[in-house]
Amino acid sequence: NAGVTQTPKFQVLKTGQSMTLQCAQDMNHEYMSWYRQDPGMGLRLIHYSVGAGITDQGEVPNGYNVSRSTTEDFPLRLLSAAPSQTSVYFCASSYSGRDGYTFGSGTRLTVV
Amino acid sequence: GDSVTQMEGPVTLSEEAFLTINCTYTATGYPSLFWYVQYPGEGLQLLLKATKADDKGSNKGFEATYRKETTSFHLEKGSVQVSDSAVYFCAPFNTDKLIFGTGTRLQVFP
Secondary structure, X not given: OOOEEEEOOEEEEOOOOOEEEEEEEOOOXXXXXXXXXXXXXXXXXXXXXXXXXXXXXXXXXXXXXXXXXXXXXXXXXXXXXXXXXXEEEEXXXXXXXXXXXXXXXXXXXXXX | OOEEEXXXXXXXXXXXXXXXXXXXXXXXXXXXXXXXXEOOOOOEEEEEEXXXXXXXXXEOOEEEEOEOOOOEOOEEEOOOOHHHOEEEEEEEEEOOEEOOOOOEEEEEEO
């Protein structure tokens, strides 16, 4: 099992560009979430999903879109990158939520 | 909405000292509670969990007890090692969401 795979690991964007952060898991987990980690602020929930076709907003959803067309994949789209979106992004998945989440290794994004 | 509060860091200890990192939460209903650990330059790993009142989660010498009456889930370890230096996150899971505190950095010196 590969676990939770995030790509790319590093990315530099110019302000206004768009991109998609990829997240895939091979554990047949229903629950998937995206977080951003900024210094001194812990992890903040961006969007989450409880199954294919179902997504919902977290604490900081503005500027980001998600979709969940399959159980395995949960991509995060930045529509028009801003310097405030410079952060480390983590994807995580879980079978039921209450059993605990498995995290990917993260994507470090810099917007200039 | 739900929230979680952790003690401010960094916590600085000598090897073999006793560790406590405080965590309190506010949540509707009955959350499951987790501690995650992040070693330098890495992602997050599940350290321990508890799913109901008075449950004690434990792993690698760390322990935490689900105290519903005080809405707390404090992390403890009897004798820390240099290798325990990391950032520790308390995280309740409730209403389909896992949310995090700001994290507490632990630094252990020989």
